[in-house]
Amino acid sequence: MDKRNAIEVEGLTKRFGDFTAVDAISFQVAKGEIFGFLGANGAGKTTAMKMLIGLSRPTEGMGKVAGFDIDKEAEQVKRNIGYMSQKFSLYDDLTPKENVRFYGGVYGLSKNRIKEKTREILKELHLEEVANKPVVALPLGWKQRLAFAISMVHDPDIVFLDEPTGGVDPYVRRQFWETIYQVAEQGRTIFVTTHYMDEAEYCDRVSIMVTGKIEALDTPEKLKEEYNANTMDEVFLKLVRY
Amino acid sequence: MQTLRYLIQKEFIQIFRNKALLPMMTLLPIIQLIVLSNAASNDVKDVRLVMVDNDQSEISRSLTRKISANDRFTLVEVSFSHDAAFELMQRNKVDIILEVPSNFEREYYRGETPKVQMLVNAINGQQATVGSGYLNNIIASLSAEIQRDESLVMSTSTPRATALVEVSSNNWYNPELKYPHFMAPGILAELAALLTIVLSAMNVVREREIGTIEQINVTPIKKWEFILGKLVPFLCIGLILVTVGLVASKLIFDIPIRGSLLLVFGYAIINLICVLGLGLLISNFADTQQQAIFVAFFFVLIFILMCGLFTPIESMPKWAQYATIPNPLAHFISVTRKVLLKGSGFWDIRWEFIYTIILAILFNVAAVWSYKKQQ
Numbered sequence: 001m002d003k004r005n006a007i008e009v010e011g012l013t014k015r016f017g018d019f020t021a022v023d024a025i026s027f028q029v030a031k032g033e034i035f036g037f038l039g040a041n042g043a044g045k046t047t048a049m050k051m052l053i054g055l056s057r058p059t060e061g062m063g064k065v066a067g068f069d070i071d072k073e074a075e076q077v078k079r080n081i082g083y084m085s086q087k088f089s090l091y092d093d094l095t096p097k098e099n100v101r102f103y104g105g106v107y108g109l110s111k112n113r114i115k116e117k118t119r120e121i122l123k124e125l126h127l128e129e130v131a132n133k134p135v136v137a138l139p140l141g142w143k144q145r146l147a148f149a150i151s152m153v154h155d156p157d158i159v160f161l162d163e164p165t166g167g168v169d170p171y172v173r174r175q176f177w178e179t180i181y182q183v184a185e186q187g188r189t190i191f192v193t194t195h196y197m198d199e200a201e202y203c204d205r206v207s208i209m210v211t212g213k214i215e216a217l218d219t220p221e222k223l224k225e226e227y228n229a230n231t232m233d234e235v236f237l238k239l240v241r242y
Numbered sequence: 243m244q245t246l247r248y249l250i251q252k253e254f255i256q257i258f259r260n261k262a263l264l265p266m267m268t269l270l271p272i273i274q275l276i277v278l279s280n281a282a283s284n285d286v287k288d289v290r291l292v293m294v295d296n297d298q299s300e301i302s303r304s305l306t307r308k309i310s311a312n313d314r315f316t317l318v319e320v321s322f323s324h325d326a327a328f329e330l331m332q333r334n335k336v337d338i339i340l341e342v343p344s345n346f347e348r349e350y351y352r353g354e355t356p357k358v359q360m361l362v363n364a365i366n367g368q369q370a371t372v373g374s375g376y377l378n379n380i381i382a383s384l385s386a387e388i389q390r391d392e393s394l395v396m397s398t399s400t401p402r403a404t405a406l407v408e409v410s411s412n413n414w415y416n417p418e419l420k421y422p423h424f425m426a427p428g429i430l431a432e433l434a435a436l437l438t439i440v441l442s443a444m445n446v447v448r449e450r451e452i453g454t455i456e457q458i459n460v461t462p463i464k465k466w467e468f469i470l471g472k473l474v475p476f477l478c479i480g481l482i483l484v485t486v487g488l489v490a491s492k493l494i495f496d497i498p499i500r501g502s503l504l505l506v507f508g509y510a511i512i513n514l515i516c517v518l519g520l521g522l523l524i525s526n527f528a529d530t531q532q533q534a535i536f537v538a539f540f541f542v543l544i545f546i547l548m549c550g551l552f553t554p555i556e557s558m559p560k561w562a563q564y565a566t567i568p569n570p571l572a573h574f575i576s577v578t579r580k581v582l583l584k585g586s587g588f589w590d591i592r593w594e595f596i597y598t599i600i601l602a603i604l605f606n607v608a609a610v611w612s613y614k615k616q617q
């Protein structure tokens with residue numbers, strides 16, 4: 001594995017019965033890169049991501065994340081990555097504070113570190129006033145930003161975000177991407193899926209998945225050039241013809 | 243270990259924040275105790291009896307007097323006609339016909355062994371069996387009163403009456419035949435097992451449904467930590483349930499507590515760990531709460547029907563008796579009855595301990611083993 005790569009994937013495949021959800025995909029993501037993982041609904045983005053983070057076993061192929069084999073060393077992979085699921089998955093009945101404490105604790109952070117982290121996150125997201133209210137009462141945008149912060153409570157090298165901005169308003173999306181940039185500047189790698197093509201423009205490189213295969217992979221500029229398009233929207237539509 | 247602490251802490255916060263769970267843990271056991279202990283009671287109070295007195299002697303009259311003085315019996319009629327009495331039984335108006343033949347007294351004093359006949363209405367078997375048992379006692383005490391060496395010998399037309407010996411020996415530690423005393427400890431055990439199995443299975447599957455389990459699976463948490471983190475909080479719930487149930491049984495039914503409570507709780511902990519292991523095992527194979535409930539009820543129903551709460555294990559067929567060995571509920575009920583009612587010590591319930599420990603290990607190891615962090 002190239003030392004400069006955070007993720008390397010070779011022929012990664014996932015089948016559910018006869019159905020091939022992810023069909024022999026191969027790519028590399030460099031350290032510190034913001035990598036956009038695009039594709040239509042059902043293209044296989046979530047399935048591919050779950051194999052990378054050790055939630056799902058590849059049917060075929062191999063992959064390395066943070067230098068560890070995704071199949072044989074899944075538990076080591078988990079120490080070095082953060083994951084924000086497409087489905088909101090904080091504890092609704094716990095407060096933001098309790099959620100931070102719980103996930104911090106499960107990742108093995110010290111008591112002091114948890115306190116520090118809690119203060120940091122609440123301040124950054126301006127959640128001090130609702131710190132002791134159950135998460136269920138928060139607006140979706142706030143919940144998503146909290147989930148993002150908590151997915152990085154243990155300071156992972158690589159962060160996987162599965163549609164982090166799904167369903168939130170443009171203002172929160174803007175805030176979200178500002179945070180993503182900050183995180184990338186700290187040297188972390190971001191692997192993000194999205195359906196918003198304006199967000200695709202913010203990525204260093206994007207891949208576009210069509211029915212389980214990666215059909216295109218490059219920087220947004222090069223892709224626009226190659227497909228003779230003005231926006232990523234057009235590139236996407238040209239590739240993903242239903 | 244630290245991870246475990248956070249898991250347990252989180253679980254407790256959620257439990258105490260859940261408005262439905264606390265009443266379920268306190269009210270439910272009390273209501274069920276009251277309802278089931280009374281409704282499922284085998285207590286026989288009102289045995290309807292017809293006396294066919296063909297003898298009209300001193301002995302037969304004192305027998306009639308003795309029976310009507312006993313408040314478990316209602317003397318429906320004293321008749322002279324066997325047919326009239328039998329007619330009543332066929333219309334299900336009477337549970338037992340006691341027939342004293344003519345010349346009974348004369349034969350008796352002649353030193354022969356005359357026979358009274360007992361006809362038992364087996365439609366209402368419970369009433370009849372237990373009733374005939376009482377009746378036998380009355381006859382026996384009467385014959386003892388008539389100071390003679392030869393006692394009355396009687397025969398019955400159904401073999402049920404011979405069950406007398408078994409019935410009274412089964413209940414020797416509950417001589418007043420107070421059925422709530424007999425039922426309450428069993429129902430207590432049943433409730434604790436049922437609630438903890440269902441709650442633990444549902445809890446994990448709920449996390450799967452909302453997706454939080456995925457967030458946990460992506461952390462470096464160990465499988466045993468996760469299982470133990472679920473087990474400990476629900477063990478506490480189970481123990482609270484047992485405590486509430488015991489206090490309620492004491493206050494409402496005044497059940498005797500002859501043995502050591504420490505022993506009961508010691509055993510309860512092992513038993514709860516065992517059934518929780520099963521609940522968690524079930525949760526690993528269910529994707530939705532409905533599935534979990536279905537499978538949990540499948541086990542719970544079998545456990546309840548074959549646990550000796552309603553049918554004594556001794557009167558089950560042999561294969562069914564062996565089938566109670568992997569039934570944690572049967573052991574729990576046996577232990578609570580033995581320790582509370584009989585005052586048994588550890589040595590008397592060692593097999594229950596041994597079987598339950600083996601089951602607890604099996605279920606929990608299987609639960610940890612089948613918990614998959616990776617699909």
Ligand SMILES: Nc1ncnc2c1ncn2[C@@H]1O[C@H](COP(=O)(O)OP(=O)(O)OP(=O)(O)O)[C@@H](O)[C@H]1O
Nearest residue numbers: 016019021039040041042043044045046047048086
């Ligand atoms: N556990 C599973 N069993 C069977 N099929 C599955 C399973 N998980 C996903 N699939 C199928 O695999 C395909 C890819 O699903 P996936 O969730 O990866 O798509 P996606 O690109 O993330 O879509 P979206 O943009 O809607 O999130 C879909 O057709 C889906 O139905």
Ligand SMILES: [Mg+2]
Nearest residue numbers: 045046047086
């Ligand atoms: Mg998806």
